[in-house]
Amino acid sequence: MLLVKVVTQVKLIPDAAQASAIAATMHTFNSEANWVSEVAFMNGVPREYALRKLAYAQLKERGLGAQVAQHVIKKVRDAYTTLHAGLRAQNLGRPGSKRRRTAQAKPVVFRPQAAQPYDDRCLSWQYDAQAVSIWTTAGRLKNVRFACSADALKMLQQYRKGESDLIERDGVFYLLAVCEVPEAEQYEPDGFIGVDLGIANIATTSTGYQAAGRGLNRYRKRQLALRAKLQKKRTKSAKRRLKERSRREARHVTNTNHIIAKTIVTEAERTSAGISLEELKGIRQRVRLRKPQRVTLHSWAFAQLADFIVYKARRAGVPVVHVDPAYTSRQCCECGHIDKKNRASQALFICLNCGVVAHADRNASHNIARKGDAVWIAGRESRVPATP
Template identity: 55%
Template structure:
């Protein structure tokens, strides 16, 4: 499986930082030029596009040979991803204005968009924790970097490309690492996980991971942004800039903690993990005006992706199930009715009288459905041959 390791570059001087920033600007301008040709002449395959624009891009933007090749490859990868998103319906329903608009113009790259580097353009010295990197101002040698101990262990087995990224004036290298994937163990049952907004995750064991702290933090940040935006001064603009991404980083950390806890519980008890397939839920749910911000900031997809890749590294099976009526169905007698869900937190079965926390009842239904799906032959079921 592929995972990424991120390191932060520490340019020794303003010249080095300017050279890295200029490299991103130049490469992305070259990418935009190549993208216009790819769109106008319908040249989306790498070898075909490279034959058409390589010499022009290299000469017009004063790029090195390998930098030009990587830039053209980036353009082709962007069009391939765009095509896959269209096929998956990620740009809205067929014929939507958003899709038509996206298909009617070439892909554009921001001046600070990430730039891929291969081993001819980037050399790592893990012992000294430095890199030698190509820029439009020449090769910069001995640029120090910092990262976590876990990232250093991953970098030891790094192969292939790394991406140069600039965020808030800081430079990062994001390296892709191939790590051995353990076989998926045959689960002795499933840990059902009900995802929500009030409670971020509730397990079939009855453990509730409340979303109160996250929701209050998000509300506080929204109120702060509203207050600052009304003042419209230079000092408030500086504060807003400092606050950028702070909320998302904090919420991401919370999702990492929850995902790690869920996978550790499943691994310790030799179970798999059952999750709801919530694809398209924002289009299906009509939220009240005062709930729209909470629904739009609900990071269920991120939490699900964290659970999947952590489970994959641990050899834990993950099965996605249909979420329909999980909150209305009794996990004891299977009686299903909308009146079973008395309140947001209370479930009372009208047939057998079972009383449970509503999210706990839903997670038990998810566990049952995941187990049934596994017995029928789930996608990631290990081979018994």
């Protein structure tokens, strides 16, 4: 059975003594992680087993439990693995660049509030009482209350697996738990719904749904202006406000993407259709925009929206295919004629061959839907065994 991994967040509601113990524990975890990071850096970042030999005994002497010490070492090694993967992908610049040299010249540093993983030995859940028992440097805390929605609680009870991460945001503690939800059986689609992603309209489908981006773009423009004002002040309070606004904007974007994705998947499930998405890899390199438009393109989470659509579709059993986006905005969905001049404006499509007039995004979504049908048929034919 295939599984879909969903991260469920719950808010801890500790009393004053419990909150103090949890905060001190997180600071201790990350302080020890910084020490292990220095040890790893000085020894050429050895593999996890070798790093345990160098750091495990001393972590135990410093007061950490056996299981917690193992988690601190694994956390450090995972951080270096991520760093090296970013270097290989040139996410930190090309070899010899200043940013890359800076990243390689010093150990990885963990913030005092950085997330800390807990397994079932260090953290136990009491779902009926909506409480957890959690290990801290002050001893094990029992009956630490948590709050979440009824759906989140049900998901935790049925599907929670593996570790949970303890995080802190603005003095509030949260637990992030991974739930492995069984994927629904995929049905045979009766056609495909094409989804065109854009800036003026976040998502336009071939069935008529359109998530207009006007209000969201106004919101993001206002946030951009507020960030610019705060950045000029260069004070501690301004930096704190910047972080708060950044998180608020990220939550707003995530919520918007969830709503759009749910609407599209629900429509596909209701009509027994599949979903056809554009392949977004390399979109920033492919698209050519004027300078004022680049901020909008690079700041919107296109990949997040596509990921939300895919995982919600998998949970509902809705087939999803990814298609090549080439010429979808220039091709007429009626006659198939391709011409750059067909795109009369951002919103208007006028075919120079057959004269059809349509909304540009709606025309593109129909082309994406047709490509989805072709990809699905080609994939199905490739799975049919050849006749002997």
